[in-house]
Amino acid sequence: MKFPKKLNKDNIAYRASMELEENSYVNLGIGLPSLCAKYIDKKKNIRFQAENGVLGFDELSQSNLQNPDYMDAGGQF
Amino acid sequence: MKKTEIFDSFISSLEGISDDMTIMIGGFGGQGGQPTNLMLALKELNVKNITLIGNVAGISMITGYGWIDEDKKNAIDHSIFFENKQVKKIICSFPVPAQRKPYSEIEKSWKNNETIVEIVPQGTLAEKIRAAGSGIPAFYTKTGVGTIVEENKETKIINGEKFILEYALSSDVALINANHSDEFGNLVYVGTSRAFNPIMATASKLTIAEVDKIISSRLINSERIGTPGIYVNRIVSKNNEIS
Structure with missing residues (x-):
């Protein structure tokens, strides 16, 4: 990913995801943190937990695959 | 111990709820785990001066929080009770969206001194x-x-x-939601929709559970029961598979 002059949310999430250490369990709270799941290097074997209790979530679902019973802390699916 | 009662009408399942009561509403916030039909019935019942207890409260209707894209425009949240001037106080962890405008109904009521808003850190609330x-x-x-x-x-x-x-x-009443139950009121939750529902069931004098369907106790997976029926006074569903 190229860094533009002005940071946007995706750049921040991408940069923050680089800080995460291999094999860790990471709790993502509401807001920007949820975006980190999208940019994590899969080889790092990181497990994400949402603040509301799901362990093992990933990037957001496509609109047609959203399930109200599986939500993250940001109210997204 | 009284047997769990089964209702097919949401409004009649609220019998006995009156003004000044403390009412818990389950779910994390958003459509999953929220007893939406019971909430609509509570608005219709129009009891006044109530104290509400919930987690994320009153932001879905302006932000779509916790509602899938398909249902976003029909989102229902705690705001309906504030629009209807039913609430004396709300105890919750997240009543205002991150954006400043438009104001949520809770924020409006609070600014007009109509409602006391007590914010409790989420883990402490639970x-x-x-x-x-x-x-x-x-x-x-x-x-x-x-x-x-x-x-x-x-x-x-x-x-x-x-x-x-x-x-x-604790509270007088808990309105909760589960995926399904059996005729004894044993509740099964799915995914994050579990949030806040099991604990509220144990903390109230009267627990009323809205479920997608009621199945026979012979078919329920006993190892998946999240709330034993002893905590559930009433179950209500449009889809009752036992008669």
């Missing part, structure tokens, strides 16, 4: 409710030490660290 259901009158927590949360509360130094004393939180 533990206050769990404590009430487990017969624990109060507990110590580190959350909020050195902040506004600590004001007017007892504190104690334990092993050199400061803790706040938080009291248990």
Whole structure:
């Protein structure tokens, strides 16, 4: 990913995801943190937990695959 | 112990709820785990001066929080009770969206001095409710030490660290949601829709559960039961597979 002059949310999430250490369990709270799941290097074997209790979530679902019973802390699916 | 009663009408399942009661509403916030039909019935019942207890409250209708894209425009949340001037006080952890405008109904009521809004840190809120259901009158927590949360509360130094004393939180009624139940009121939850529902069931005098369907106890997976029926006074569903 190229860094533009002005940071946007995706750049921040991408940069923050680089800080995460291999094999860790990471709790993502509401807001920007949820975006980190999208940019994590899969080889790092990181497990994400949402603040509301799901362990093992990933990037957001496509609109047609959203399930109200599986939500993250940001109210997204 | 009275048997769990089964209702097929949401409004009739609320019988006995009156003005001035304290009412818990389950779910994390958003459509999953929220007893939406019971909430609509509670609005219709039009009881006044109630105290609400919930987690994320009153932001879905302006932000779509927790509602899938397909249903976003029909989102329902705690705002309906504020529009209808039913609420004396709300105890919750997240009543206002991150964006400043438009104001949520809760924020409007608070600004107009119509409602008291008490914000409790989310984990503390969950533990206050769990404590009430487990017969624990109060507990110590580190959350909020050195902040506004600590004001007017007892504190104690334990092993050199400061803790706040938080009291248990119970209610007259809990309106909760589960995926399905059997005829004894044993409830099965799915995914994150579980949030806050099991603890509220234990912390209230009267627990009313809205379920997608009621199946026979012969078919329910007993290892998946999240709330035993002994905590559930009433179940209500449009889809009852036992007669």
